[in-house]
Amino acid sequence: MPLKDLVKKLNIVKPRDIAIKLNEKKDTLTILLKRSSTVYTNVIPEVPFPISHPHFVILKKLNGADVCIIKDISKLDKISCENLKKLLDKLYFIPRIEKIVSLEASGDKFEWETITDKGRRRFNTKGRSSVIFIGDKIVISDTNDNIYQIDNIKSLDKRSRSIIQSIF
Structure with missing residues (x-):
């Protein structure tokens, strides 16, 4: 055609x-x-x-x-x-993460506590492959197949960036 x-x-x-x-x-x-x-x-x-x-x-x-x-x-x-x-x-409910309150690692399991544009969210991820970096954007898929997004890692506060960079 x-x-x-x-x-x-x-x-x-x-x-x-x-x-x-x-x-x-x-x-x-x-x-x-x-x-x-x-x-x-x-x-x-x-x-x-x-x-x-x-x-x-x-x-x-x-x-x-x-x-x-x-x-x-x-x-x-x-x-x-x-x-x-x-x-x-x-x-298309995709919460945008504005702040990372805490991120606890235990083996390949991660427990996130975040502030999003939809409110406070706590969720779990498994393995580093559930966190995908696309330039300055980060897409996170939790263990229930929900998707979260950080539009630009540079727009996060210093502490949130530090938390992410210390683990990923």
Whole structure:
């Protein structure tokens, strides 16, 4: 399939060509594709790469059929962006660690006590492979498969950085 046909099939829309409204009762979106004046209701956003490309979103019907793709949601108009982010925050719960209160190691098990943007969290990880460094970002997967994120290790306070660096 030629690239041109693939791109058309993917239906990648420009942020200026879409308007997004939130249906808070159903936790779905209503979208308007401005170029075709097509309205879709009961749309669900999917973030296929929440860590590496969090602004890349696929909008799908409830039956799973793709409606369109937005390559960078940060370029949407303010209201559409807020509506989409509000639903994404509900669907993709990834607490952002702001401070590490303590980190206790026992063999290959680690007990974390943290302050996140969602409040105080205590969780356990197993092995160093559960902590992934991506540049200055750190992604942590706990023993219950929950994901936590440090957006930038340099933005942590000195004590938190010291705790991480002493173990990892």
